[in-house]
Amino acid sequence: xxKMIIVDNVVKKYGNFTALNGVSFQVKRGEWLxxxxxxxxxxxTLLNLIAGLDTPTSGKIVVKGKIISSMSHDERAKxxxxxxxxxxxxxxxxxxxxxxxxxxxxxxxxSMPDREEALNALRLVGLESKAENYPSQLSGGEQQRVAIxxxxxxxxxxxxxxxxxxxxxxxxxxxxxxxFERLKEDGKTIVVVTHNPEVAEFGDRTLYxxxxxxxx
Amino acid sequence: xxxxxxFSSIRYRIRLYTPxxxxxxxxxxxxxxxGILQNSFDTVVEKEMRKYGANVILKPENGEVExxxxxxxxxxxxxxxxxxxxxxxxxxxxxxxxxxxRMNPAWVLKGEGNVIVxxxxxxxxxxxxxxxxxVNGVKGRAAILDSGTEFDSFVILNGTAxxxxxxxxxxxxxxxxxxxxxxxxxxxVRTKFSFLRGIEKLLLYIAGVSVVSxxxxxxxxxxxxxxxxxxxxxxxxxxxxxxxxxxxxxxxEFGILAxxxxxxxxxxxxxxxxxxxxxTADTLPDLSSKFIVTLISLSAGAFYAVSLMYLVExxxxxxxxxxxxx
Numbered sequence: 001x002x003k004m005i006i007v008d009n010v011v012k013k014y015g016n017f018t019a020l021n022g023v024s025f026q027v028k029r030g031e032w033l034x035x036x037x038x039x040x041x042x043x044x045t046l047l048n049l050i051a052g053l054d055t056p057t058s059g060k061i062v063v064k065g066k067i068i069s070s071m072s073h074d075e076r077a078k079x080x081x082x083x084x085x086x087x088x089x090x091x092x093x094x095x096x097x098x099x100x101x102x103x104x105x106x107x108x109x110x111s112m113p114d115r116e117e118a119l120n121a122l123r124l125v126g127l128e129s130k131a132e133n134y135p136s137q138l139s140g141g142e143q144q145r146v147a148i149x150x151x152x153x154x155x156x157x158x159x160x161x162x163x164x165x166x167x168x169x170x171x172x173x174x175x176x177x178x179x180f181e182r183l184k185e186d187g188k189t190i191v192v193v194t195h196n197p198e199v200a201e202f203g204d205r206t207l208y209x210x211x212x213x214x215x216x
Numbered sequence: 217x218x219x220x221x222x223f224s225s226i227r228y229r230i231r232l233y234t235p236x237x238x239x240x241x242x243x244x245x246x247x248x249x250x251g252i253l254q255n256s257f258d259t260v261v262e263k264e265m266r267k268y269g270a271n272v273i274l275k276p277e278n279g280e281v282e283x284x285x286x287x288x289x290x291x292x293x294x295x296x297x298x299x300x301x302x303x304x305x306x307x308x309x310x311x312x313x314x315x316x317x318r319m320n321p322a323w324v325l326k327g328e329g330n331v332i333v334x335x336x337x338x339x340x341x342x343x344x345x346x347x348x349x350x351v352n353g354v355k356g357r358a359a360i361l362d363s364g365t366e367f368d369s370f371v372i373l374n375g376t377a378x379x380x381x382x383x384x385x386x387x388x389x390x391x392x393x394x395x396x397x398x399x400x401x402x403x404x405v406r407t408k409f410s411f412l413r414g415i416e417k418l419l420l421y422i423a424g425v426s427v428v429s430x431x432x433x434x435x436x437x438x439x440x441x442x443x444x445x446x447x448x449x450x451x452x453x454x455x456x457x458x459x460x461x462x463x464x465x466x467x468x469e470f471g472i473l474a475x476x477x478x479x480x481x482x483x484x485x486x487x488x489x490x491x492x493x494x495x496t497a498d499t500l501p502d503l504s505s506k507f508i509v510t511l512i513s514l515s516a517g518a519f520y521a522v523s524l525m526y527l528v529e530x531x532x533x534x535x536x537x538x539x540x541x542x
């Protein structure tokens with residue numbers, strides 16, 4: 001199964017507004033694809049569809065051989081917990097859980113929490129020492145690294161990241177991108193949405209999207 | 217992990233949940249105190265009846281009498297499940313006299329009158345079965361009871377003789393019954409316990425107002441919060457939690473709030489009723505086994521009704537839109 005992600009003629013409409021209009025592309029296993037485009041071009045919508053957070057109006061999305069676009073709300077959630085890790089621009093950590101607990105929550109949802117494994121994941125992103133800190137006690141870069149640890153804790157085949165460095169300074173951006181590089185070396189398939197050309201340089205290939213269409 | 221997340225969430229929302237818990241536990245304490253007062257009327261009445269020399273008391277338990285007791289050197293159950301006490305009319309214990317007679321052949325009731333008079337007392341007063349008599353303003357026909365025991369009795373009825381409301385009052389209590397007067401239990405309750413009755417009704421009235429205002433409070437608070445939590449549900453969805461799993465978090469959280477509120481409500485209601493009963497009737501609260509279960513049920517009902525709003529929010533398909541994006 002060489003193709004990890006297949007997006008086939010996907011259309012997404014919100015009322016009369018067409019966010020995506022006939023988008024098609026494929027991502028190979030172990031590839032790092034960057035999707036670029038201006039604000040409002042449909043990049044995040046596309047990422048949400050690949051993540052199974054939303055469903056297309058028409059077209060088909062296949063991830064790891066499964067047509068997720070035809071799955072139910074709960075089936076997609078179950079598929080996601082097994083196969084997809086998501087990193088958001090705004091981190092989206094649960095505010096009342098510590099860094100460690102945020103990671104363990106993903107473990108709990110997947111199967112069962114394992115403190116040592118969760119600490120290992122935090123060690124991978126350089127945050128073992130801040131495991132007991134709450135998100136409000138962490139910098140933006142640190143929160144994003146916790147979010148990455150949470151995304152990779154269940155060893156998903158696909159990592160989807162929506163502007164993962166959008167809220168970070170240069171130093172933290174470098175740290176986060178290095179983590180993604182390591183994940184790619186481990187064989188993960190990575191899709192990163194960004195409007196930052198410097199981030200795109202880390203990827204194997206870049207798609208440009210504009211007004212809901214792939215332009216190159 | 218479930219409990220860790222739930223307790224962390226409760227701690228995080230303590231400012232939101234405190235007024236909710238307070239509102240529910242306040243309503244429950246008023247309802248509970250009123251219930252305890254009502255329940256304790258039996259104890260109060262029993263205590264008062266014994267002062268007047270009652271020798272057989274039909275003890276109601278959970279609304280239905282399981283046994284009657286005969287106080288002597290030992291307490292001996294002499295009758296099972298024949299009496300029922302109407303919660304709203306605690307002045308009367310209803311028993312099936314006919315059954316009582318079948319079980320205890322020594323008890324013989326002659327006549328169909330509505331005022332039972334003990335044999336010895338009837339002889340002393342010259343009353344015969346069927347005679348028109350008046351006891352403390354209650355007019356009726358006499359039925360003579362031969363209980364076969366050393367004491368004699370008045371049996372004051374509110375109904376027909378064989379299926380009657382009754383309390384047996386010993387006539388060998390010289391302090392109270394030198395002239396053979398009888399005490400009408402209804403009257404005793406009316407005069408002696410009218411204050412308690414009034415408090416009980418007042419508590420119920422305040423509880424009614426409190427329930428309505430509590431519901432408005434918790435619905436308003438949680439409606440606003442449910443919307444705010446949509447993002448949190450979206451995060452859980454994003455990491456792979458399905459509807460069942462998120463529902464488990466929500467229901468556990470609200471279950472804990474319900475138990476906390478019920479326990480606080482129970483404690484407050486016991487304290488409130490204890491103060492009222494000790495001050496007014498020198499009696500300790502009579503707690504039924506169903507008391508705490510009832511309060512937990514009411515509390516759970518309130519919180520689970522509210523949790524529906526959260527469940528609806530968590531199952532919205534656009535919940536992930538809260539996570540941002542274009």
